[in-house]
Amino acid sequence: MEAQRFINRYQPQLLVTATMLAYIQAVFDLLTGLQYGYLLMVVAAMGKGLGAFGIANSKRLGYYVCIAATVIGILLIFVLDYSLFGRLLSLVFEGALLGALLHPQSREYTKIWFE
Numbered sequence: 001m002e003a004q005r006f007i008n009r010y011q012p013q014l015l016v017t018a019t020m021l022a023y024i025q026a027v028f029d030l031l032t033g034l035q036y037g038y039l040l041m042v043v044a045a046m047g048k049g050l051g052a053f054g055i056a057n058s059k060r061l062g063y064y065v066c067i068a069a070t071v072i073g074i075l076l077i078f079v080l081d082y083s084l085f086g087r088l089l090s091l092v093f094e095g096a097l098l099g100a101l102l103h104p105q106s107r108e109y110t111k112i113w114f115e
Contacts, residue, residue: 008056012109015055018100022052022066025093029073038080044072060114063101070098 007019026049033041047069054062074094077087100106 005056012105014100014103014106015109018097019052019055021097022048025097041076044069044076058114060110063110063114067101070094
């Protein structure tokens with residue numbers, strides 16, 4: 001039986017990068033959501049963290065949870081009260097994560113190797 005891991009270095013570089021970026025964004029979203037009382041942001045942060053853990057352990061459900069949490073995060077950027085700089089910076093990182101997750105190389109790998 002294989003041990004649970006937080007980062008799987010044997011996956012393609014884009015998925016490893018997406019996993020690390022999802023963990024980092026989950027921490028910052030969790031802190032921001034708790035500080036300002038945004039419950040949906042806390043839920044999205046938990047989804048990113050759990051999704052990244054699922055991706056690292058080659059679980060297809062984790063991949064889809066991470067995508068859904070990232071889309072929720074992008075929608076929250078436009079709904080919540082951010083400064084212009086905060087919106088642009090958040091949009092860049094959320095877009096980078098979504099781009100890495102939806103890249104054809106990542107999608108093809110998840111189709112073949114994820115459970």
